[in-house]
Amino acid sequence: MTRVLFITLMAVLLSACSSDWGWYVVNPTTPKGMTNLKFLLSGLGYTVLLSVTAIVISIIIGLLVALPGLSKNRLLKGFNRTYVELVRAVPILVMILWVYYGLPQLLSVTITVFWAGVIALALSDSAFEAEIFRAGIQSIDKGQYEASHTVALGYVDTMRFIILPQAIKRILPALGNQLVYMLKMSSLVSVIGMQELTRKANELVVTEYRPLEIYTILLLEYLVLILIVSAGVRWLERRMETDIAR
């Protein structure tokens, strides 16, 4: 991973030697460049906060939607299928616009840009989380449920202590993927005015007219963020591996 980062950086720096580039806009040695750079980075907090809040909520909704899907009851199963199919069919950008402009009118409430973004991203992603959880839980051997029955555990305890801990370990890489995906999709929330990374870059481009350099920085910001997440997920996987010692 560090190699990928290095090569990308080198490529950017090398091409920066050509006369078309104007790195002065984000040159940290000049006061103006430094100000611009700080401005760009100031969106980082919101991007992270938005993505993390959304992924937590989407995991909770995903689990709550996945469990009925594993039931033998047709109605519950139907609920799961309907939710997944409907939510999965909505483009994220459309979901963001609908939640921000549509939902307040429907419920006559006001929703801040941040929460509109969180709700839209969380809803969009929850359908995928639901499918991931369903697959993960289904991959656990039937014998685990039977053994749990013989030690008198009910449904909730069986899920909490036996099935989910094993399932989560198996779906951790997929959950990590979703977090990466969420970080990227959070850039779409810029369209409703959320002051995150992409929005900041857009605003700076309007004043500085240097889209190439500014968007290159933006690209690198996401790259670094996602590499950190990937490393974090791998660390967690290794930790669980040694914890469980299988």
Place this chain on the structure above:
Amino acid sequence: MQSVSKFFGSFQALNSVSIDVRLGERVVVCGPSGSGKSTLIRCINQLEKHDEGSITIDGHPLQHNKKSLQVIHDNIGMVFQQFNLFPHLSVLDNLTLGPIRSRGMSKKQANELAMQYLERVRIPEQAAKYPSQLSGGQQQRVAIARSLCMEPKIMLFDEPTSALDPEMINEVLDVMVELAESGMTMICVTHEMGFARRVADTMVFMDHGQIIENTNTAKFFDSPESERCQEFLQQILPH
């Protein structure tokens, strides 16, 4: 158990099976594969729901409801062919989870109980390990101890030694013999005829979802009545 039948789709796994097991009785169920032995004992703790007939445990007829579930949880333990230990929990946690969560025991009480049963199956030193670090025989003994921690009145064994390497079979059977000698009610599906001869009060022979023979152990081995049972015994007893 009265006239119990069980269908898997159009296949009839149990065909009007009736059997009575007294408290303290040791029953060994044998028969060719696919004869319904496992289904029989899995119906007793309702891992399989029976379609016809009635099953009564300690005076409580089993229905598909919460009260029946409670009766099963209070009275019946089970040991599986594949052990079915919880791989993400240590041996000690495997044993204490049930007592803590469903018997409302404190962690300390449950730990003491668990250690007591681990002594009994002779592996107290493995308490902190995870199932994957144990041999098959040790895992099965943990599974037996896990069931015993729930202090059941009846223990069901579903081919407990069939997944074990030959050299590990005896360590598990020894534990089961001790358990039988302690007066536990046991219903055991197994092909270990030496074990059966030693501990069983009653032998049940099944074929095609029916009980063909249900008789005391001595008679079963000396003079089985049905031809099918005689053939079966000839095939599996050492020559």
